[in-house]
């Protein structure tokens with residue numbers, strides 16, 4: 015196992031959207047999840063809830079989604095707004111450009127809606143990852159606890175990076191929450207936040223060979239000038 019500094023793991027982590035067939039030991043993923051649970055959370059509530067999917071269970075879950083995709087190509091509908099409606103600047107452009115870059119990497123022109131939908135649909139196969147999970151949070155929890163779940167997820171992704179595993183967090187799964195409740199014993203008082211695809215990166219796949227950008231720090235770091 016290569017050792018990475020935290021800075022190296024942060025820099026190396028990226029969303030991986032194509033995986034090799036190399037199996038992933040579920041025990042390793044469980045270990046990484048337990049390590050990730052050292053993430054901080056307000057009041058130490060540890061509000062994350064995880065449902066692991068692998069092997070035949072993962073296959074059966076994906077097969078049910080495939081069955082329904084003729085009727086619902088984009089999913090049965092999200093349970094929360096993935097983005098606020100009518101996204102405004104600078105977020106609108108950031109999102110747009112990220113999408114452009116992703117589709118350009120795999121030679122899909124913006125106008126080719128069918129191809130874009132086809133690529134988007136790979137979300138619903140966990141991008142071919144051999145292991146995945148759904149992460150949820152009790153509906154009664156609020157924004158502070160959602161933020162805790164985010165820290166837990168990033169901790170998991172960094173630890174996975176260190177182990178040589180690729181990951182992709184997937185809010186897209188909210189669009190299949192009904193299937194998740196139907197197929198998995200997830201209590202209805204838990205809202206599914208997102209999925210996580212986990213596996214070994216297919217480094218030859220062009221979808222993995224581009225890097226998302228970041229806004230210039232001057233757009234969001236402010237030196238507070240305190241009125242006095």
Ligand SMILES: Cc1cc2nc3c(=O)[nH]c(=O)nc-3n(C[C@H](O)[C@H](O)[C@H](O)COP(=O)(O)O)c2cc1C
Pocket residue numbers: 027028029030031112137182183184185186187208225226
């Ligand atoms: C909570 C969360 C949910 C996400 N959902 C999806 C998703 O459904 N599908 C997808 O392809 N990428 C998804 N992403 C990945 C983002 O698009 C990605 O993090 C962003 O473009 C920055 O790229 P990077 O992760 O490669 O640094 C998600 C990321 C986060 C943090």
